[in-house]
Amino acid sequence: SAGLAHINWTENITNYYDNNVFMSSARDIGDKNSYSFDDADHPYYIPPIVPSYSSINSSFYSAFYNTVNEDEDQYNSLKYFKSKQLASVIGFSGIVPFGKKASFIFDSMLFIANKSKLTYTSKEIDVTYTYNTNNPATGISTPQTETQTVIYGEGSISSETSRSTTFIFMPAMRFNQSYTSSFQVALAGFINTNENGSTSAPIPMVSWLTKF
Structure with a gap:
């Protein structure tokens, strides 16, 4: 047998971290913006201002995040959703009898989706951040403001599909x-294959069936 499956989500995601949103992970296409603070091999790696841990880095990263996402409403627009x-x-599917009291049953479904x-296109922005500097002689903290030019990836949905x-x-x-x-003993499972590789998992099940 064959057919066409269609899912239409009428509910809009207003907060990505809301676990009550139905099938939010299945609707996730990807991040609107691409960057990394930790992975030096990332195409849009943003290095720290100073090598070691410092409040300067925290202020800079926070200012960058707020600058990039200043037009977003909470967390809903940080990702693209379908x-x-x-x-x-x-x-x-099929069934093959084995004797009078046993049968082998096979059910399967193959879903093919795009x-x-x-x-991501490189975009350059100026990030203005403020941090405190301490004077060892006086012990007084003085706020200092600096601006750093940063390049990150601005995402858009492509006409290509995977x-x-x-x-x-x-x-x-x-x-x-x-x-x-x-009663029925089944070793069910699934295999999912996409551009990132394959994922599989077994799902053993035991069922009892009664005729009413």
Whole structure:
């Protein structure tokens, strides 16, 4: 069998960290802005102002974050989210009897979907930050303001897409205890493949079935 699956989310995400939002992780396309404070191999690595830990670095990073996201409403716009998802679905199932009281059952579904890609363009901004300097002689702290030019990646949704496939399978043995009841042992699982590689996990299940 085959078909077309469609999911349409009518609920808007107002806060990315709200765990009550339905399927927020499945709707996540990616970050609006690309940068890293820690990974020196990142294409938009932002190094510290001074090598060792200092309040200067904290003030600078905080000012950068606020400057980049000054137009965003809380956390909702820090990421791109999709409002709908289409996927082609192919299903295969069958049953093979083993004697009078046992059967081998196989159910499976293959989902094929496209995911939007993000492209990042270099953008230069001036980050103004303020930190305190201490005078050892007087012990008085004096605020000092400086400006640093920073380059980060500004994201946009590309016309290109990447393909994601998810294969769900459930081989099982069903044992008929009587005409009205049976139990089933299944070693189900899934395999997901996308541009980042493959992910798989087993899902063992035991079911009891009763005829009413």
